[in-house]
Amino acid sequence: MTTPYEDLLARAQADPGVLGIVLTGSQARDGMATDHSDADVIVVVAEYGGAWTATTHSPELDTIPTSLADLADTSDRWRRYAYRGARVLLDRLDGRVGELVRAQATLSPAERDAWTREELDGYVNFVYRAAKNRRDGRPELARLEEIEAAPWFLWTLFSLYGRVRPYNKYLRWELETFPLPAPWTADHLIPALADRPSALFAELETAVRAAGFGDVLDGWGPELELCR
Template identity: 50%
Template sequence: MDILGEVMERAGGDPNVLGVVLTGSQARGMAGPWSDVDVTVVVEVQDEPWRHDTRTSRLDEVVCTVDGLADTSVHWRRYGFRGAKVLLDRLGGGIAELVGRQATLSGAEAAAHAREMLGAYVNQVYRAVKSYRNGDEDAGRLDAAESVAWLLECVFAMHGRLRPYNKYLQWELDSFPLPGGWNAALRPGAVAGAAISLFGDVEGLARERGHGDVLDGWGTDIDLIRAFRMAETSALGIVACSRLPGDEPAPHSMPGTDQAVVPHPSS
């Protein structure tokens, strides 16, 4: 019997177990030779809402209560349930409903998270631009790299979605494409060096979604980002364009550099 079969046999014989959820690469069809089996076992009663029960090279098992699974306040945990497979549901669909709730932002959650992450993204890009302006290119590159996480958080939230874990970013874009040219712009190989050059597109999307006041709160400081972004995109020859999902030409590099030129999405 394989490891998942062992988990299911044990769960099936335990009346305290109400559900079993397969997550991770196995659930998403991405398992490789080094992949373990990630499962969340939902129980009726235990001393704490969440407990890491088993962690081996073959099995990563987390045990939680129904109330724990219903708690969506821990943001980083939620994407883990995207694409999850419910293998046992003794609540007549209740476990599947809670799993779906974990993996999906409500409209209010998406709007609040988008605003918070937009502010963090602008702040980090502003730091990067100031570092470049001051002649500290190493700090500028570090700041720009750090802003990519906030970029992904805010763009996905503005589309009502949770930001994928990095290893699942391409899977997310392939499985659930974003509109316009965002699928091409956010590919792992493209977005890693594009936090500043995508600023204008993020700004356009934010204003369309009603978050313009977050940007306006920066006053004239934001003009420094706009000016740097325009200079950067002009130097690299990047032209804003609108592309349909799936229309993803490979990025190319400027002669003598390893910096990718990426297509710019429409909002």
């Protein structure tokens, strides 16, 4: 008896209108799948229609029809990590599907520059707000600002190295499978982000200044001292 995943692959491969098949999610990433993991399959088509119109979900399988134009559209930042570590199972466009998958999973030089600047400024903003709340005797509000700072830190860090931010579920997998330079190990980052993201400020400042983004920090003027 075939599984829903096997049935989908057979149907998609038999359909000449299907341009590509991409496996993503935990099943695509070595060591991440559990007994509860479904298969997430992106079915690439020229245009939506027929059997490939809307995403369907089940405990065993998520089927995600995606047009070629949408696969080429990198404007949705959050969706892009779905393609990190994804496996191209079928490519009827002589490698084009694979190229688009890789483009989703990495940043262009222009994206790296723009994203790093934007996200770094946001991280500094929340660290600064947390510091002001601690200074003024509002620890609970400082904690809320720290929570807000964590995603901005992650976007900054991964953008700095030309990569898209991983979903939290895959953060350890990402850092251990595709390590960043020291000191950015999973055992260092994850506890700090869960406890107090502002504690990473000094190390991030060193990294972003070395990469040429010090002007973003300097734009904060004397207020930067409170962040430190």
